[in-house]
Amino acid sequence: MKITKQEVLHVANLARLDVDKVLIDKFAGQIGTILEYVDILKSVETQGVTPTSHAIFLTNAFREDDEKQSLDGDLALSNAPEKEDGNFIVPKVINS
Amino acid sequence: MKLYELTIKKAHMLLKKKEISSRELTRAVLDRIDAVEKHVGAYITLDSEMALAQAKIADKEISQGNILPLTGIPMAIKDLMCTKGLRTTCASRILENFVPPYDATVVKKLKTQGAVIVGKSNMDEFAMGSSNEHSALKLTRNPWDLTRIPGGSSGGSAAAVAADMCIGSLGSDTGGSIRQPASHCGVVGMKPTYGRVSRFGLVAFASSLDQIGPLTKDVTDCAMVMNVISGYDSADSTSVPEDVPDYTSFLENDLKGMVVGIPKEYSAGKGLDPDVSDAVKNAVEKIQGMGAGCVEISLPHTEHAVAAYYVIAPSEASSNLARYDGVKYGYRDKTKENLMEMYKSTRSRGFGPEVQRRIILGTYSLSAGYYDAYYGKASQVRTLIIEDFKKAFEICDVILSPVAPTPAFKIGEMVDDPLTMYLSDIFTLSANLAGIPGISVPCGFSSKGLPIGLQIMAKHFDEGKLIKIAYNFEQATNFHKKKPNL
Numbered sequence: 001m002k003i004t005k006q007e008v009l010h011v012a013n014l015a016r017l018d019v020d021k022v023l024i025d026k027f028a029g030q031i032g033t034i035l036e037y038v039d040i041l042k043s044v045e046t047q048g049v050t051p052t053s054h055a056i057f058l059t060n061a062f063r064e065d066d067e068k069q070s071l072d073g074d075l076a077l078s079n080a081p082e083k084e085d086g087n088f089i090v091p092k093v094i095n096s
Numbered sequence: 097m098k099l100y101e102l103t104i105k106k107a108h109m110l111l112k113k114k115e116i117s118s119r120e121l122t123r124a125v126l127d128r129i130d131a132v133e134k135h136v137g138a139y140i141t142l143d144s145e146m147a148l149a150q151a152k153i154a155d156k157e158i159s160q161g162n163i164l165p166l167t168g169i170p171m172a173i174k175d176l177m178c179t180k181g182l183r184t185t186c187a188s189r190i191l192e193n194f195v196p197p198y199d200a201t202v203v204k205k206l207k208t209q210g211a212v213i214v215g216k217s218n219m220d221e222f223a224m225g226s227s228n229e230h231s232a233l234k235l236t237r238n239p240w241d242l243t244r245i246p247g248g249s250s251g252g253s254a255a256a257v258a259a260d261m262c263i264g265s266l267g268s269d270t271g272g273s274i275r276q277p278a279s280h281c282g283v284v285g286m287k288p289t290y291g292r293v294s295r296f297g298l299v300a301f302a303s304s305l306d307q308i309g310p311l312t313k314d315v316t317d318c319a320m321v322m323n324v325i326s327g328y329d330s331a332d333s334t335s336v337p338e339d340v341p342d343y344t345s346f347l348e349n350d351l352k353g354m355v356v357g358i359p360k361e362y363s364a365g366k367g368l369d370p371d372v373s374d375a376v377k378n379a380v381e382k383i384q385g386m387g388a389g390c391v392e393i394s395l396p397h398t399e400h401a402v403a404a405y406y407v408i409a410p411s412e413a414s415s416n417l418a419r420y421d422g423v424k425y426g427y428r429d430k431t432k433e434n435l436m437e438m439y440k441s442t443r444s445r446g447f448g449p450e451v452q453r454r455i456i457l458g459t460y461s462l463s464a465g466y467y468d469a470y471y472g473k474a475s476q477v478r479t480l481i482i483e484d485f486k487k488a489f490e491i492c493d494v495i496l497s498p499v500a501p502t503p504a505f506k507i508g509e510m511v512d513d514p515l516t517m518y519l520s521d522i523f524t525l526s527a528n529l530a531g532i533p534g535i536s537v538p539c540g541f542s543s544k545g546l547p548i549g550l551q552i553m554a555k556h557f558d559e560g561k562l563i564k565i566a567y568n569f570e571q572a573t574n575f576h577k578k579k580p581n582l
Contacts, residue, residue, distance in 0.1 A: 008456060015414060015459040016421070017452055018440035031457055033515050038403045041473045044480065051475030052482060054304050054334070055531030056291045056556065061333035075197040079425030088423050091435045 002032035099124035100260040101579070104169050104317040107263055111158055111168050118158065118168025121263075122151040122212050125170040129214070129261045132582045137236045138246075138256040140175045141183050142215035150212040157210055165320050167210035172262035174253045175216035176223060177308065178297040179203050182213070186299050187231035188221045190420050190427045190446030200297020201332065202266060202308050202325045209324055214262050217252030221448045222417065223273055223301045225249050226520055229511050230450040237507070238280060239580040240546055244504040247277030253311045254281040259582055264312045264321055268298060270305045271405055272499070272524025275536040278311055279499035279549025282538045282578065284318045284566065285311045289556045290531035291336035294329030302412035303334070305405075305528040314576050315537060315567040319343035322559060338557055346563040349571060351386045356565070357393035357492030362523060369502040375540030375548040376498045379569065383496070386568055393488040393495065397481045398526065404481065405525040406518050407461050407474035413451075414458030420446060453514065482530045485555075494561050495553045497523050499536045503546035523551060533559045537566040538575035547575070 008028045012019045019027060073086055082089035099121050102110070110116045126144045133139060147170065154168035173179060176186045178196035180203075185191045199207065206213065220230035228236040228251030236251045238244040239259040246255040250267025254277035257265050267274040269287035278285025286309045293308045300306060310321035323344065328337040358380060363373070384390050422428030422442035429445055432438040447455070461470035488495060500520055510517045527534040532553055539550035550569070554561045570576055 003460070007460070011456050011460045011463065012452075013440075014463065015455045016418075016436075016439045016443055017447075017455060018444040019452060019456075020444065023449065023452075027453060027456065030453060030514050031460070034406060034457060034518070035460075037515055038407055038470065038474075041400060041403050041407070041477055042469075044397070044400055044473075044477050046473060046476035046480070049476040049479050051472060052478040053475060055478075055482060055529065056289070056334070056336060058291065058334065058336060063330060071197055078197055079194055081422060081426070081428035081430070090423055091433055091438050093435050 002035040003028055100128040102263060103313045104166070104264050104320050107169055108165055112163050114158070118151040118154040118212060119148060121168065122147050122170050125214060125262060132259050132261065135237065135242055135582060136239050136255050136259050136261065137234050138217055138252045138259065138261055139172070139215040140185055140187060140218050140233055140252070143182060146182070147212050147214050154210045154212060164209045166206060166324055168212060169263050170212045170214045171206060172214055172217045172253055172256045172265035173203060174219055174250050174265070174267045176219060176268060176299040177203055177266060179213065179216065182216065184216065184299070185233060186222050187219045187233050188447065188451070189232050192233065192427065194426055198297065201294035201329045203297065205324055217256050217265060219252055220249035221451050222299070222413070223249040223268060223270055224413070224450050224454055226272065226276055226517055227510070228252065229507065230448060232448045238504045239582055240282065241504065241544070243506055244546070245280070245507055247280035247504060249273040250311060251277045254278050254283055254285065257281070257283045257311050257313060258580060264310060264317050266308060266325070267311050268306055268308050269528065270301050271409060271528050272521045274309045274311060275499050275524050275534055275549065275551060276521070278536040280504040280547065282547030282575070283311055283313060284315055284535065284537050284576070285309065286318050286322065286535040286559070286562065287527060287533060288322065288326065288559055289533045291334055292533070292557065292559070293325050294332040294335045296329055296331040300416040302409040303416060304412060305409060315563060315570050316344070316347055318535070319347055319563050341560055343560060343563055346560040347567045348564065349568055351383065351388040351565065351568050354565065355389040355391060355492045356380070356383060357391055357488055357495045359393050359395045359398065359495060359497060361395050361398040362497045367501050368498065369542070371542040372498050372502060372548050376496070376550055379539040379550045380496055382572055383565065383569055386572065391492055393492055395484045395488060395526065397477060397484050398522065400477050401481050401526040401529060402519060402522050404474040404477040405521070405529060407470050408478065408529070410454040410458030411461045411471050412458070414455045414462065417451070417455055450514070478529050481526055485530045485532060489555045493554065494565055497551045499523060499549040499551040503542040503544070503548055527553050532556055533562055535562040535566050537569060539569070540575060
């Protein structure tokens with residue numbers, strides 16, 4: 001097995017996912033198969049090859065730091081699941 | 097001819113001559129949707145009232161002599177481009193009720209033209225898939241055979257064009273998501289050069305690979321839509337400040353001096369269906385017969401491209417999709433009282449299995465101890481794939497290949513076998529890794545009557561050559577004129 005159930009659980013936790021218990025075995029198997037396939041990359045000689053993260057020749061895009069129109073506050077909050085006085089509401093972070 | 101069967105070009109001519117109104121055209125398309133949507137299932141959201149209101153405005157403009165190429169033309173938009181005030185779901189539970197407060201740049205451009213937005217078309221959830229089966233909200237069927245998939249992820253956009261449920265549409269392509277459904281549905285689909293079309297307001301899947309493009313009934317329409325959506329946008333820092341030619345100027349009958357390249361690795365591809373192989377071979381001969389030269393080329397890292405892609409795309413996705421946390425917009429599990437539990441429950445209930453699978457795969461590839469072996473290695477192989485194309489384009493203008501190894505497969509056939517589904521992207525995803533443009537144009541039918549597409553790829557910003565070759569091929573064939581029986 002290329003990836004164990006425990007590793008899937010660990011990575012799922014890093015990604016803030018609470019994977020359904022019935023799915024864990026299936027995921028471990030499927031992701032394992034994909035990772036085994038991906039191993040063909042190991043056969044490619046890449047010593048000294050510069051990695052690419054962006055396929056078009058373009059360096060940083062700068063512009064003048066001008067004031068521009070942006071979304072109105074109410075509109076920006078219009079899809080918030082919970083809001084109050086122009087703020088997003090989230091469950092308690094620190095337990096008292 | 098029924099009004100809904102019109103191409104953009106023909107509809108534009110009739111609108112201009114005032115032989116039809118946009119309201120008549122839009123009504124005809126809406127009636128067509130009423131008649132066939134129950135079979136095809138192309139749309140997630142329809143807004144006929146809004147469409148007719150837009151058509152009325154278009155008619156007023158036209159009556160005053162103000163007509164642009166897309167004025168009054170009913171269009172479908174893949175449901176991952178933000179439409180102000182119109183629900184944009186990404187075919188996901190997590191965005192099921194999301195109503196964007198702004199328009200994507202491409203949507204703004206269509207609206208500025210006076211185009212009519214009929215609705216939002218179905219897709220694989222967050223554009224992750226090649227069949228539309230990963231949509232959490234809807235099942236789309238192939239108009240040519242309702243037991244088969246329309247392709248994906250822009251399956252709804254392709255099916256809507258093929259079934260005349262819109263006059264043209266927009267899709268997005270991260271690994272073949274415009275070209276493959278175009279091929280499976282018998283329509284024209286173009287993925288432009290990375291940076292050619294603004295991604296502002298496009299919900300991100302893999303930011304270094306995503307690109308918006310048109311799905312249309314023919315190559316002329318493709319050029320017309322490209323003229324509208326292309327160009328630099330200061331709101332997208334990866335859009336390229338490069339002049340946009342008039343793409344309709346490439347619609348001319350002359351292939352002399354053009355050289356087409358045939359990758360030897362592609363013809364030897366495992367699992368290539370004989371009908372697809374024959375159709376593509378015939379297309380290459382036809383294009384040669386029209387005066388183009390032909391050379392064999394080599395893309396030695398073709399097989400590694402699939403592996404590199406399925407590391408890079410999920411890695412970028414895992415990072416992009418971190419924003420869905422139930423705080424700012426989208427679904428939230430309101431039963432959880434602690435923040436961490438809320439995040440996890442929201443995301444697990446909001447994302448479907450394929451999205452969760454890719455987030456886990458991507459997070460794993462980027463995590464400490466595995467980064468070098470997976471993401472780092474794949475990014476180096478990406479460089480080698482780009483080098484392969486550079487070398488190939490030293491001796492040819494465009495590359496010809498199949499779009500997909502088989503015609504559209506049956507619904508349910510591959511849904512539990514992600515790797516096999518991923519491998520079916522072998523001919524298309526290299527273009528995304530290299531950022532080059534590609535087009536799918538109808539080039540035949542299988543023995544079962546399913547459409548087959550020819551892929552043409554070119555250098556960065558050489559969309560004109562794609563349009564030229566595709567147009568010449570289209571003029572010499574009738575595949576694009578055949579319609580599915582619905």
